[in-house]
Amino acid sequence: MAAQETVDHKYVYDFSEGNKDLKDLLGGKGANLAEMTNLGLPVPPGFTITTEACQAYLTTGREPDGLAGQIEKHLESLESAMGKRLGDPQDPLLVSVRSGAKFSMPGMMETVLNVGLNDQSVVGLSAQAGGNDRFAWDSYRRLIQMFGKTVCEVPGEEFEHALDEAKNAKGTSNDLDLDADDLRRLVDAYKKIFVKHTGREFPQQPREQLDLAIRAVFESWNAERAVLYRRQERIPADLGTAVNVVSMVFGNLGPDSGTGVAFTRDPGSGAQGIYGDYLANAQGEDVVAGIRNTVPLQELEQLDKSSYDELLGIMARLEEHYKDLCDIEFTIERGKLWMLQTRVGKRTAAAAFVIAGQLVDEGLIDLDEALHRVNGAQLAQLMFPRFQLDHEFQPVAKGIGASPGAASGTVVFTSARAVELAAEGRSVILVRRETNPDDLNGMIAAKGILTSRGGKTSHAAVVARGMGKTCVSGADEIDVNVPAKRFTVAGQTVNEGDVVSIDGTTGKVYLGEVPVMPSEVVQYFEGSLDPEHIDNALVRAVHRIMTHADGKRRLAVRTNADTGADAARARRFGAEGIGLCRTEHMFLGDRRELVERLILARAPGEREAALEALLPLQRADFEEIFREMDGLPVTVRLIDPPLHEFLPPLEQLAVNVAVAQERGEDVAKEEALLAAVRRMHEENPMLGLRGVRLGLVIPGLFAMQVRAIAEAAVTCARQGRVAKPEIMVPLVGAVQELETVRAEAEKIIAEVVGDSGVEVLIGTMIEVPRAALTAGQIAEAAEFFSFGTNDLTQMGWGFSRDDVEGAFFWRYLELGIFGISPFESIDRDGVGRLVRIAAEEGRAARPGLKLGVCGEHGGDPDSVHFFHEVGLDYVSCSPFRVPVARLEAGRAVVETGGSDSR
Secondary structure, three states: OOOOOOOOOOOEEEHHHOOOOOHHHHHHHHHHHHHHHHOOOOOOOEEEEOHHHHHHHHHHOOOOOOHHHHHHHHHHHHHHHHOOEEOOOOOEEOEEEEEEEOOOOOOOOOEEEEEOOOOOHHHHHHHHOOOOHHHHHHHHHHHHHHHHHHHHOOOHHHHHHHHHHHHHHHOOOOHHHOOHHHHHHHHHHHHHHHHHHHOOOOOOOHHHHHHHHHHHHHHHOOOHHHHHHHHHHOOOOOOOEEEEEEEOOOOOOOOOOEEEEEEEEOOOOOOEEEEEEEEEOOOHHHHHHOOOOOEEHHHHHHHOHHHHHHHHHHHHHHHHHHOOOEEEEEEEEOOEEEEEEEEEOOOOHHHHHHHHHHHHHOOOOOHHHHHHHOOHHHHHHHOOOEEOOOOOOOOOEEOEEEEOOEEEEEEEOOHHHHHHHHHOOOOEEEEEOOOOHHHHHHHHHOOEEEEOOOOOOOHHHHHHHHHOOEEEEOOOOOEEEOOOOEEEEOOEEEEOOOEEEEEOOOOEEEEOOOOEEOOHHHHHHHOOOOOOOOOOHHHHHHHHHHHHHHHHOOOEEEEEOOOHHHHHHHHHOOOOOEEEEEHHHHHOHHHHHHHHHHHHOOOHHHHHHHHHHHHHHHHHHHHHHHHHOOOOEEEEEOOOOOHHHHOOOHHHHHHHHHHHHHOOOOOHHHHHHHHHHHHHOOOOHHHOOOOHHHHHHOOOHHHHHHHHHHHHHHHHHHOOOOOEEEEEEOOOOOHHHHHHHHHHHHHHHHHHHOOOOOOOEEEEEEOOHHHHHOHHHHHHHOOEEEEOHHHHHHHHHOOOHHHHHHHHHHHHHHHOOOOOOOOOOOOOOOHHHHHHHHHHHHHHHOOOOEEEEOOHHHHOHHHHHHHHHHOOOEEEEOHHHHHHHHHHHHHHHHHOOOOOOO
């Protein structure tokens, strides 16, 4: 928001004024607190400061005009409703100050509890609690600790060390064993730590505490870990966070109090039931931090049946209201249940599909909505392999399967080490007692996360599920010693550098590397599992949603395949043709010698002999592919890379020749080869003699390939198969290039095809920016365009893909110049605009022009949506990505209301 907002602008909303549809303004937490309030659920009174206030603060460095007065007004209303004043020495109102962005960012931003406590009100809090001094001083030490770390950047480990010293002095490892006097001394220690790092006493004015806490939450939007998380999850950087000020309710008042997290269904598998964690005599951060191991939510029934029954009723009501899995945070204060938060819960990929199917069966959503609620990234996760176990592999520990998957890797104990080894290309398992938001870098780098503390709702579990990382939490048989870089379990010591394997479904931990096997979802796509006749809820859900996606989508999905085996697999995965068959892959291996003969040829007869030898080999390749794709189109790209890529590197060949000459060996052939390589050497071969240029310079090369394609198609036709070849000319930048190649190709095709009934299309790859900008001209000579978005991105940005990704992309991502690599997801504003221009001008010149894409973006979920919007006919991707593209093509129709730009 602009700094000149008028004082009349509304920046603060009472919970009764909002609803769940105001997430942009109130953030997810504030909007859902308002929704629960309006449903009549027991929500502690409070108010929300909007994301607009945060945006204004971050833009100008100060609070917008009018905000302070609106906070004061709502605070007075809150005090009136509660019958208490903030920080009153006799009967204090205490509040929590919590972040709450539009999109859930668990643990990435700040929270401060017990705001309003000071040296006087701590006594009043004890009186409120019936003389419970322990509770009051425990609450005060938590405030100093959270305020110090969050608001004043006091190192959190200093508070942790002081707490550990207090427990050691008491001879205990459990903070519940500390009595009121112990906690009073701990408060004194915390205050000294605060003064040491801030140069001032801990603030005693409650309103100052509140204002500073609100600013700290605003500023936490740009904290390093929050920025990193947003990049990882592709959350826009300009949204800002809302701030929720909520009257405190206390779960740490004794055994009849507690706090917990509940899910209306299992976020790991999607199974229906009662899932969650509960911790008696604790505040909320104790659960998510994993400091103490929780008990299953079902045990609350024995501890407090009345609260348990009320909670189950609220859970059912919320799920029916939100029509989705709900994640709920609650506190019980002396037998009184309070709802602190609800949101649509994060879930694993498997749970996402299963729950979507369940909700359709229950009549809560339709199949379009089910398709909207899953995505291609989740489907890709489900296609990863799982452990193949036999009697040789026995688990050494078992924790909680917090986020499924099978992960093996080198053990590391710090996030920094995880990042370091991952950068070297190694798979790592990050092992911690418990993770915290500062571990985000390491969690992103790791293949899996293993913790000895925490449950399904701990920080490690929630963040891992959100990122699709394998996670086992609460494996309390493991004794983790981070300073010594080792853990012990079952009498064995595992040091940093050793390999372990973790199963995020079963929670089991294995020493060494465990072999893997295909997932059930891959077996389903391969055709070895019948979804209608197996007892597998996940496979049935995937089948049902994929069937619906196929019925909805407009985009066809082809595959990039160069062999019959790849083509066959892709067809089983649902490919509807081949969008890119790279012929250069057919010149490798034993055929290199023939390529060398072609390159070394100095006379037309020598060149023709080399091409004549290559012709039957190419023809056989195409026959195999056409047989596998019987009845489906096959786009064959004529040879694209520069020929010198098929020869030894110049430096290596020069050294070999020099050494052989020194030994007096006959090196005539090698010298001729060296001369040819030197003759063809280019400083920038990707912009040199390749693609159509190569076909125009070396007579007969493209003609040989065209003949091989046509003859293979005719052979298949005579065998009763239907071949649909599409010849694609690469790297065209001017229509005259394509016209020259087309004229020669048409003569060969007419000669070969005759009356066989085979039809051969001729088109081009749009991968040079000039081709996109002159697409109207090129379409006059092309029956189809296929966008080669790898080269189009490379040339559009002026990047050498082989060089830049490791050289500086990391810095561009860090600075926010990129949200994601433009080679991974299409740059809609630049490269995407070139695609849009070429599609529009090409179709204007030739209305029946077929349009596809065959670059890596063809299998990227976000890019598929863009290609649907632009009006392409198909996308093409690797065989493994075909199901992902099919799903996303269906989702694109649902999310645009069935719109079609053509």
